[in-house]
Amino acid sequence: MDKLKKVLSGQDDENADRAGIVERANEASTLAWGTRMKCFLIFFFLSLFCSIVGTCFLWVPHVGLALFAVFYSVGNICSLASTMFLIGPCRQLKTMCAKERAFATVMMLVCLGLTLCAALWWKNNGLALVFTILQLLAFTWYGLSYIPFARDGVLKLCSICV
Secondary structure: OHHHHHHHHOOOOHHHHHHHHHHHHHHHOOOOHHHHHHHHHHHHHHHHHHHHHHHHHOOOOOOHHHHHHHHHHHHHHHHHHHHHHHHOHHHHHHHHOOOOOHHHHHHHHHHHHHHHHHHHHOOOHHHHHHHHHHHHHHHHHHHHOOOOOHHHHHHHHHHHHO
16 A cells, blocks of 8 residues: 555655565564574574584494585584574674674685585595584684683683693
């Protein structure tokens, strides 16, 4: 009805229609809190499942390390997706690209991509393991950025140990 009023009054232009499309898509993609929690739990437990299955594949000869790297990476992707359901995709991307965690985000995503490349295309299990370890460290550093003063505490602990 509002659209008809705008057209009849001569206020309908292309920019308003484009903004309306984005606004309508955003409204259509909003989920109820219960649905968000269900999706969060599904993806969270899927990430745990992938990590456990990947760990079990470590003891399979020849292909185990590659399967571990793939399942571990898929588990990390599911972990990121689970938090996306809690706060929404736009806010997730904004917080991931915030100044204090932009470097950790880039390192995490690069290591994730390199892990999958090493395991699937390059068929280099040793390199896949190295990238998986780097992925773990980057994901941990990224996660610590959400806890106030956690990074400072880890840095102080490492300086004491060295």
